[in-house]
Amino acid sequence: MALELLKDTTLPTAAAAYPKKWHSRAYAIAGLAALLVIVILATSAIGSTEIALGTLFNIFWAKLPFIHINPTWPITAETIILHIRLPRILLAGLAGAALAVAGTTYQGLFRNPLADPYLIGVSQGAALGAVIGFLLPVSWQAGSVPLLAFAGAIIAVGIVYSIAKVGKTLPMTTLILAGVALGAFLSAITYYLMIISGDKLHGIISWLLGAFSLTNWWQVMIVTPYILLGATVIWLYARPLNIMQLDEDQAQQLGINVERVKLILLAAATLITAAAVCFCGIIGFVGIIIPHAVRLIWGPDHRFLLPLATLSGAISLILADTAARTLLSPTEIPVGIITAFLGAPFFLYLLRQKKRAIF
Amino acid sequence: MLNLHLENVSLGYNKRRVLHDISLEASPGEMLGIIGPNGSGKSTLIRGMTRLIYPSAGQIFLDGRNVADISRSELARMMAVVPQNPSLPELFTAFEVVLMGRTPHLKLFRYETKNDLLIVTKAMEVTKTLDFAERRISELSGGERQRLTIARALAQEPTILLLDEPTAHLDIKYQIETLDLARKLCLEQNLIVVTALHDLNLAAQYCDKLIMLSNGEIHCYGTPDAVISSQNIREVYGAEVYVYPHPLNHLPATLVAPARNEHKANH
Numbered sequence: 001m002a003l004e005l006l007k008d009t010t011l012p013t014a015a016a017a018y019p020k021k022w023h024s025r026a027y028a029i030a031g032l033a034a035l036l037v038i039v040i041l042a043t044s045a046i047g048s049t050e051i052a053l054g055t056l057f058n059i060f061w062a063k064l065p066f067i068h069i070n071p072t073w074p075i076t077a078e079t080i081i082l083h084i085r086l087p088r089i090l091l092a093g094l095a096g097a098a099l100a101v102a103g104t105t106y107q108g109l110f111r112n113p114l115a116d117p118y119l120i121g122v123s124q125g126a127a128l129g130a131v132i133g134f135l136l137p138v139s140w141q142a143g144s145v146p147l148l149a150f151a152g153a154i155i156a157v158g159i160v161y162s163i164a165k166v167g168k169t170l171p172m173t174t175l176i177l178a179g180v181a182l183g184a185f186l187s188a189i190t191y192y193l194m195i196i197s198g199d200k201l202h203g204i205i206s207w208l209l210g211a212f213s214l215t216n217w218w219q220v221m222i223v224t225p226y227i228l229l230g231a232t233v234i235w236l237y238a239r240p241l242n243i244m245q246l247d248e249d250q251a252q253q254l255g256i257n258v259e260r261v262k263l264i265l266l267a268a269a270t271l272i273t274a275a276a277v278c279f280c281g282i283i284g285f286v287g288i289i290i291p292h293a294v295r296l297i298w299g300p301d302h303r304f305l306l307p308l309a310t311l312s313g314a315i316s317l318i319l320a321d322t323a324a325r326t327l328l329s330p331t332e333i334p335v336g337i338i339t340a341f342l343g344a345p346f347f348l349y350l351l352r353q354k355k356r357a358i359f
Numbered sequence: 360m361l362n363l364h365l366e367n368v369s370l371g372y373n374k375r376r377v378l379h380d381i382s383l384e385a386s387p388g389e390m391l392g393i394i395g396p397n398g399s400g401k402s403t404l405i406r407g408m409t410r411l412i413y414p415s416a417g418q419i420f421l422d423g424r425n426v427a428d429i430s431r432s433e434l435a436r437m438m439a440v441v442p443q444n445p446s447l448p449e450l451f452t453a454f455e456v457v458l459m460g461r462t463p464h465l466k467l468f469r470y471e472t473k474n475d476l477l478i479v480t481k482a483m484e485v486t487k488t489l490d491f492a493e494r495r496i497s498e499l500s501g502g503e504r505q506r507l508t509i510a511r512a513l514a515q516e517p518t519i520l521l522l523d524e525p526t527a528h529l530d531i532k533y534q535i536e537t538l539d540l541a542r543k544l545c546l547e548q549n550l551i552v553v554t555a556l557h558d559l560n561l562a563a564q565y566c567d568k569l570i571m572l573s574n575g576e577i578h579c580y581g582t583p584d585a586v587i588s589s590q591n592i593r594e595v596y597g598a599e600v601y602v603y604p605h606p607l608n609h610l611p612a613t614l615v616a617p618a619r620n621e622h623k624a625n626h
Contacts, residue, residue, distance in 0.1 A: 005473055014454055014483065014492035015476035111448075236468055243459055245448035253409050253442070254515070255435030255463035300450035303470075359450065 025304040032311035039315050040093065043322040044085045048329045051077050088215040091223065091279065092321040092335070093314035095212075096286055098227045098276035100313025102269040103287030104294075104306055105234050108241045109265055110172055113359040116288035117273040120179030123282045124186040125156025126274065130207055130281070131193045134200050145207070146219075146278040153274035156186060161266070170262055209334030210283035212321050219279045230272035231310060237265055238302040245300070285339040286317055289347045296354050316343070361422040361437075361518050362386045363408070363551050368417035370400070370407040376415065377403045378575045385568075387518070387549040390542060392556050392566030394586075396596050399572040401555035402443060405523045408553065409440050421519070435463035439512035443523040443555075445504070449497035453507055456496060457483055460514030482513035486540065501528040509537065513544070520544065522554035526561060534558075538565045559613045563587050564605070571595055587611035 005011065005019035045056045055073045059081055062069045071078070102117035110119070118124075129152025133145035160182050164175040194204055234241075240261045243251045248258050277283070290313045291305070298308055317335070320342065324335040351358070363385045370378040378400040385391045393401045406412050408419060410426055419426040421437060429437075439460070447456055460482070461475045483489040486506045491499060499507065505528050512520060522541060526534040538554075542565055545552040556562040562569055563583040571578045571586050573595040579586050589602045592613065605612040 005476070008473060011473065011476060012480045014489055015480045017493055018454060018458070018476060239462075239465070240467070242451075243462055245451065246456075246459065247446045249406075249411055250440075250442060250445055252411060252431065253435060253440045254459060255432030257431055295450065300448060301455065 021299075022304075025298055025301075025308070028298055029304070029307050029311065032308060032315065036093070036311055036315050036318075039318050040086075040089055043089055043318055044081050046322055046326060047080070047085060048326070049077070049080055051081060056081065083217070087217045087220050088212045088321065088325075089318055090220050091215045092212050092317045094220070094223055094227050095276040095280050095283060096290075096313040096315070096317025096320075097231065097310045098272040098313070099283065099287035099317070100290035100294075100309040101231050101234055101306060102273040102276075104291040104302070104309045105241070105265050105269040106287075107291050107359075108244060108302060109262060109269075110176065111245060111247070112176075113292065114288075117269065117276075118282070118284075118287065120175055120270075121156035121160045121183050121186070122153045122270060122273045123277065124183035124190065125152035125154070126150070126277045127208055127282060128152050128156075128186045128190045128193075130278075131190050131197070131204055134204050134207070135193060135197060150274050150278035152186075153277065154270065156182060157266075157270045169259055172262075206334055207281040208336075210281040210336035210339075211324075211332065211334055212280050213325070213332050215279070223275050223279065226275035227272045230268040230275070231306075233268040234265060234272075235306050237261060237268075238306050241265065241302045241306075242300075281334075281336070283317070283336045283339060285336070285343045286313055286320075289339075289343050290316060292358065293347060293350055296350050296358055361551070363519055363553070364420040365408075366418050366420065368407065368414045368419060370403050370412055370414055372412065376575065378407070378572075381417070381577060383570060383577075383580065385551045385553060387551055388546060389568065390545045390552045390554070390566045392554055392562040392569045392583075393572065394556055394559060394562050394569055395572030395578075399595075400575050401572060402523055404572070405440065405521050405553070405555055408521060409438060410434060432463045435515060437517060438519040438521065439515040439517035440521045441505075441508045441512050441523065441525055443527055445508050447496045447504055447507070450495060452493055452495055453488060453499065453503075454479065454483070454492040456507055457488070457492075457510045457514050460511035463515060478516065479510075479514050482510040485513060485544075486510040487536075502530065502533050505529060506533070506537070509540070517550070519551045519553070522552065524555050524557055526556070526558065534561065541565070559587055559592070563610045563612065564608075583610055587613060 041056065045051050045053055055077055058069055058073065059078050061067055062071065099117050106115040106117055106119055107113060126149040129148035130145050133141065133148040136144050160175065160178045163178045164170060194201060197204055240256050243254055243256050244258070244261065251258050291309050294305055294309045294312050298304055317339070320338040321335045323342065324333045324338045327333060365381055365383045368378070368381045369376055381404065393404055395401055407414060413427065421429065426434065457479045458471060458475065461471055461479065464475070465471065480489065483492055486509050488503065488506050488510050491503060496504065505525065509525065520541065525537050525541070529537060538561055541552050541554065544550050566583060568581060569583055569586040570580045571591060578595050579591055587602060588611070589600055592598060592600050599616050601614040601616045602611050603614065604610070
């Protein structure tokens with residue numbers, strides 16, 4: 001479609017500029033996708049156990065169908081890469097992608113540059129759920145932290161939604177205020193539980209700051225369908241989300257069913273955020289900074305903004321987590337500290353580069 | 360032939376009724392002006408016609424069909440609105456914003472085709488916005504934004520064009536150009552144009568029929584000659600004015616008659 005338009009010489013100048021922009025952004029998506037693959041491969045070679053790049057490639061090659069390579073590498077190398085590093089890298093990538101997409105969606109829906117995926121109660125709900133999970137008796141604990149975190153996130157947003165809803169409409173300002181208020185309430189309970197948590201406090205704080213240290217394959221398997229489904233729904237609604245940047249009245253006058261679009265996008269963004277944080281904790285900063293950075297570089301059209309943010313979020317969080325596990329190895333730094341410590345200066349640099357309007 | 364017909368319509372927000380028992384009719388090629396003091400319900404009437412709010416009583420018919428039964432996107436293909444003071448996203452380019460006017464013609468997951476780009480280009484040409492097609496909204500003046508929303512409305516290819524105080528942010532050159540354009544589209548493309556206007560002189564010059572609203576009701580409805588009179592203006596606006604025939608076309612022209620006039624003339 002766009003390709004025909006690009007070659008069409010009969011288009012007037014103003015109109016011809018438009019498909020050209022589509023193309024440069026499509027190349028950016030392809031470039032970032034390639035970069036993501038490279039980052040996944042490269043970071044799986046990095047860690048406390050050095051693994052040569054050649055060995056790394058052979059291990060991956062051998063996993064492909066119809067290719068048989070006689071293993072000449074130690075079995076520990078294969079275990080480290082395939083069962084420890086790779087699931088961790090993939091979960092970090094999925095979480096980064098989810099947070100960036102959800103952040104972009106929230107910023108778009110609320111038309112507010114300060115919005116992030118945690119704006120309306122996801123994080124506080126997840127944190128309370130997780131802390132309750134930590135405090136359960138040991139015999140109940142298997143899998144309870146992620147399960148309760150996920151449930152807490154969804155329930156919190158559900159409550160906020162039902163409070164803010166007025167008849168058939170959902171005023172976005174009320175939604176934010178209800179989210180902030182309920183979040184404060186839930187945080188109060190969470191902090192109290194933390195104070196009486198005794199020797200579990202360290203584990204709780206690590207979770208709250210975000211950590212991928214205990215990732216395994218089944219976590220990746222569980223999270224993937226949620227994030228894939230939610231992100232796909234959001235991508236499909238990219239053009240209505242563009243129209244919503246006008247305001248709700250104008251969007252309706254252009255034929256958009258505003259209330260339905262809001263509900264679908266809120267549900268999808270909440271779902272993927274809950275799925276992203278339930279195993280790895282409340283990782284901050286990715287969900288607010290990546291959308292802005294991508295918007296600064298490639299513009300505000302959500303049809304490109306959303307996929308570009310997905311890929312950038314994945315790449316960024318994989319890199320941040322690699323730093324988290326290697327910088328002070330063998331000690332792990334909570335990844336949330338890295339995202340803020342390295343992400344904030346990068347973003348401030350971007351802000352300084354662009355003096356024009358950023359949202 | 361498509362026409363717009365309001366039958367005893369009452370409009371309001373929650374329990375508060377703003378407009379009461381409004382009936383009117385407009386046919387293609389006709390330009391209908393809504394005038395009245397601040398808060399008399401001009402914008403509310405336009406919001407009601409586009410179904411942003413639903414009538415608490417009465418019905419709105421488009422082409423004999425009840426508007427309540429028409430889907431939002433079909434309604435947006437028939438009717439385009441130029442809102443007063445629209446908020447536009449600062450980072451989008453002018454071209455992208457006008458392209459948003461094609462929304463009701465596109466399936467949810469489709470991209471724009473060549474035809475859409477050509478319609479947008481034409482709409483921008485007509486509204487003289489093509490020169491800044493690639494500029495961002497944040498770099499445009501109030502008047503440029505106003506013309507851009509008119510271009511966006513034209514890109515919808517509507518049969519009814521609703522304008523909510525289209526001249527509010529424009530200097531006199533663009534006030535005239537905008538209403539000239541509305542008038543031209545009305546005649547050439549046989550559109551129904553309904554416009555809320557503040558300026559009584561512009562209303563008299565451009566509209567075929569005028570509705571003067573007062574406290575949520577129609578005070579009078581008819582040709583400019585019938586509606587614009589010093590008596591009506593005194594009753595509705597509580598202002599003393601002098602109305603006389605325009606020297607060029609004998610349409611009613613309103614002159615302010617300030618109380619301080621004599622005093623000032625002495626100096």
